[in-house]
Amino acid sequence: MAALAPVQVSPLIKFGRYSALLLGIMWGSHRFRVNKAKEDAWRVEEAERKVVRDAQKAEEKLRLNREELLYLANQAGVKVPPNF
Protein backbone atom coordinates (compact mmCIF):
# COMPACT_ATOMS: atom_id res chain seq x y z
CA MET A 1 0.00 0.00 0.00
CA ALA A 2 1.01 3.64 -0.11
CA ALA A 3 4.17 4.52 1.71
CA LEU A 4 3.32 7.94 3.10
CA ALA A 5 0.74 8.53 5.80
CA PRO A 6 -2.03 10.91 4.69
CA VAL A 7 -1.67 14.53 5.78
CA GLN A 8 -3.94 15.61 8.60
CA VAL A 9 -5.69 18.58 7.01
CA SER A 10 -6.54 21.42 9.37
CA PRO A 11 -10.23 21.39 10.36
CA LEU A 12 -10.43 25.06 9.41
CA ILE A 13 -9.38 24.24 5.84
CA LYS A 14 -11.85 21.36 5.67
CA PHE A 15 -14.57 23.65 6.94
CA GLY A 16 -13.58 26.27 4.38
CA ARG A 17 -13.66 23.76 1.55
CA TYR A 18 -17.03 22.30 2.32
CA SER A 19 -18.70 25.59 3.15
CA ALA A 20 -17.34 26.98 -0.13
CA LEU A 21 -18.68 23.94 -1.98
CA LEU A 22 -22.09 24.35 -0.40
CA LEU A 23 -22.17 28.09 -1.02
CA GLY A 24 -21.16 27.42 -4.61
CA ILE A 25 -23.99 24.94 -5.11
CA MET A 26 -26.48 27.42 -3.67
CA TRP A 27 -25.10 30.30 -5.73
CA GLY A 28 -25.04 28.25 -8.93
CA SER A 29 -28.59 27.01 -8.60
CA HIS A 30 -29.79 30.50 -7.65
CA ARG A 31 -28.10 32.07 -10.67
CA PHE A 32 -29.43 29.27 -12.86
CA ARG A 33 -33.01 29.90 -11.73
CA VAL A 34 -32.75 33.67 -12.18
CA ASN A 35 -31.17 33.37 -15.63
CA LYS A 36 -33.68 30.73 -16.70
CA ALA A 37 -36.68 32.84 -15.67
CA LYS A 38 -35.27 35.81 -17.58
CA GLU A 39 -34.47 33.75 -20.66
CA ASP A 40 -37.86 32.00 -20.70
CA ALA A 41 -39.65 35.36 -20.53
CA TRP A 42 -37.49 36.66 -23.35
CA ARG A 43 -38.18 33.59 -25.48
CA VAL A 44 -41.94 34.05 -25.09
CA GLU A 45 -41.65 37.69 -26.16
CA GLU A 46 -39.34 36.76 -29.01
CA ALA A 47 -41.83 34.17 -30.29
CA GLU A 48 -44.50 36.89 -30.41
CA ARG A 49 -42.12 39.24 -32.17
CA LYS A 50 -41.21 36.52 -34.65
CA VAL A 51 -44.85 36.10 -35.73
CA VAL A 52 -45.12 39.83 -36.42
CA ARG A 53 -41.76 39.94 -38.16
CA ASP A 54 -42.53 36.98 -40.39
CA ALA A 55 -45.85 38.54 -41.43
CA GLN A 56 -44.10 41.81 -42.31
CA LYS A 57 -41.44 39.97 -44.30
CA ALA A 58 -44.02 37.99 -46.26
CA GLU A 59 -45.94 41.17 -47.10
CA GLU A 60 -42.78 42.93 -48.21
CA LYS A 61 -41.83 40.01 -50.41
CA LEU A 62 -45.24 39.97 -52.09
CA ARG A 63 -45.01 43.71 -52.77
CA LEU A 64 -41.53 43.49 -54.26
CA ASN A 65 -42.52 40.53 -56.36
CA ARG A 66 -45.50 42.42 -57.78
CA GLU A 67 -43.38 45.47 -58.56
CA GLU A 68 -40.85 43.34 -60.36
CA LEU A 69 -43.48 41.58 -62.42
CA LEU A 70 -45.05 44.92 -63.37
CA TYR A 71 -41.65 46.22 -64.42
CA LEU A 72 -40.95 43.07 -66.39
CA ALA A 73 -44.31 43.30 -68.15
CA ASN A 74 -43.61 46.92 -69.00
CA GLN A 75 -40.19 46.07 -70.40
CA ALA A 76 -41.48 43.09 -72.35
CA GLY A 77 -44.48 45.03 -73.63
CA VAL A 78 -47.00 42.60 -72.20
CA LYS A 79 -50.38 44.02 -71.27
CA VAL A 80 -51.03 43.73 -67.54
CA PRO A 81 -54.42 42.21 -66.66
CA PRO A 82 -56.65 44.76 -64.92
CA ASN A 83 -57.09 42.68 -61.79
CA PHE A 84 -53.34 42.09 -61.23
Add this chain to the structure above:
Amino acid sequence: MAKALSGLAAKAPGMIKGVVDYSTPKLNTFWHYARVELAPPTPADIPKITSGLQSLVKSAKTGKWQQVTVKEAWLNTLITAEIAFWFFVGECIGKGSIVGYKV
Protein backbone atom coordinates in the same frame (compact mmCIF):
# COMPACT_ATOMS: atom_id res chain seq x y z
CA MET B 1 -16.21 -2.95 -40.37
CA ALA B 2 -18.23 -5.94 -39.12
CA LYS B 3 -15.01 -7.89 -38.72
CA ALA B 4 -13.45 -5.05 -36.75
CA LEU B 5 -16.54 -4.85 -34.55
CA SER B 6 -16.60 -8.58 -33.83
CA GLY B 7 -12.87 -8.47 -33.14
CA LEU B 8 -13.46 -5.64 -30.71
CA ALA B 9 -16.28 -7.57 -29.05
CA ALA B 10 -13.98 -10.59 -28.67
CA LYS B 11 -11.28 -8.41 -27.14
CA ALA B 12 -13.62 -6.41 -24.91
CA PRO B 13 -13.48 -8.65 -21.79
CA GLY B 14 -9.69 -8.61 -21.90
CA MET B 15 -9.64 -4.86 -22.36
CA ILE B 16 -11.99 -4.33 -19.44
CA LYS B 17 -9.82 -6.58 -17.31
CA GLY B 18 -6.78 -4.55 -18.34
CA VAL B 19 -8.47 -1.30 -17.40
CA VAL B 20 -9.54 -2.70 -14.04
CA ASP B 21 -6.10 -4.17 -13.34
CA TYR B 22 -4.45 -0.90 -14.27
CA SER B 23 -6.73 1.40 -12.28
CA THR B 24 -7.36 -0.63 -9.12
CA PRO B 25 -4.03 0.09 -7.36
CA LYS B 26 -4.23 3.77 -8.35
CA LEU B 27 -7.77 4.05 -7.05
CA ASN B 28 -6.70 2.30 -3.85
CA THR B 29 -3.95 4.87 -3.38
CA PHE B 30 -6.40 7.66 -4.12
CA TRP B 31 -8.86 6.33 -1.59
CA HIS B 32 -6.10 5.79 1.02
CA TYR B 33 -5.37 9.53 0.94
CA ALA B 34 -8.79 10.92 0.03
CA ARG B 35 -10.67 9.28 2.88
CA VAL B 36 -8.47 11.20 5.31
CA GLU B 37 -7.51 14.35 3.43
CA LEU B 38 -10.77 15.09 1.63
CA ALA B 39 -13.08 14.11 4.46
CA PRO B 40 -15.68 16.71 5.45
CA PRO B 41 -15.29 18.22 8.91
CA THR B 42 -17.04 16.37 11.72
CA PRO B 43 -18.91 17.91 14.65
CA ALA B 44 -15.88 17.03 16.77
CA ASP B 45 -13.88 19.55 14.74
CA ILE B 46 -16.12 22.49 15.67
CA PRO B 47 -13.99 23.77 18.59
CA LYS B 48 -10.91 23.76 16.38
CA ILE B 49 -12.82 25.48 13.59
CA THR B 50 -14.08 28.25 15.85
CA SER B 51 -10.65 28.78 17.37
CA GLY B 52 -9.17 28.82 13.87
CA LEU B 53 -11.69 31.41 12.71
CA GLN B 54 -10.98 33.49 15.81
CA SER B 55 -7.25 33.39 15.17
CA LEU B 56 -7.91 34.43 11.54
CA VAL B 57 -9.96 37.42 12.71
CA LYS B 58 -7.35 38.25 15.31
CA SER B 59 -4.49 38.17 12.84
CA ALA B 60 -6.53 40.37 10.50
CA LYS B 61 -7.15 42.88 13.31
CA THR B 62 -3.68 42.96 14.83
CA GLY B 63 -1.88 42.98 11.51
CA LYS B 64 -0.13 39.76 12.37
CA TRP B 65 -0.91 38.47 8.87
CA GLN B 66 1.70 40.89 7.54
CA GLN B 67 4.36 39.19 9.65
CA VAL B 68 4.62 35.87 7.82
CA THR B 69 7.43 34.43 5.79
CA VAL B 70 7.16 34.36 2.02
CA LYS B 71 6.77 30.60 2.15
CA GLU B 72 3.84 30.79 4.57
CA ALA B 73 2.22 33.56 2.56
CA TRP B 74 2.54 31.47 -0.60
CA LEU B 75 1.02 28.46 1.13
CA ASN B 76 -1.83 30.59 2.46
CA THR B 77 -2.43 31.88 -1.07
CA LEU B 78 -2.57 28.34 -2.41
CA ILE B 79 -4.99 27.27 0.30
CA THR B 80 -7.23 30.26 -0.38
CA ALA B 81 -7.16 29.47 -4.09
CA GLU B 82 -8.05 25.86 -3.40
CA ILE B 83 -11.04 26.87 -1.32
CA ALA B 84 -12.10 29.27 -4.06
CA PHE B 85 -11.93 26.40 -6.56
CA TRP B 86 -14.17 24.33 -4.31
CA PHE B 87 -16.65 27.18 -4.58
CA PHE B 88 -16.50 27.08 -8.38
CA VAL B 89 -16.92 23.31 -8.40
CA GLY B 90 -20.01 23.84 -6.26
CA GLU B 91 -21.27 26.44 -8.70
CA CYS B 92 -20.87 23.96 -11.55
CA ILE B 93 -22.84 21.38 -9.57
CA GLY B 94 -25.53 23.91 -8.73
CA LYS B 95 -25.99 25.16 -12.28
CA GLY B 96 -25.81 21.63 -13.69
CA SER B 97 -23.28 22.26 -16.46
CA ILE B 98 -19.52 22.64 -16.75
CA VAL B 99 -19.32 25.72 -18.96
CA GLY B 100 -21.92 28.45 -19.00
CA TYR B 101 -25.52 28.42 -17.86
CA LYS B 102 -27.58 26.16 -20.11
CA VAL B 103 -30.91 27.87 -19.52
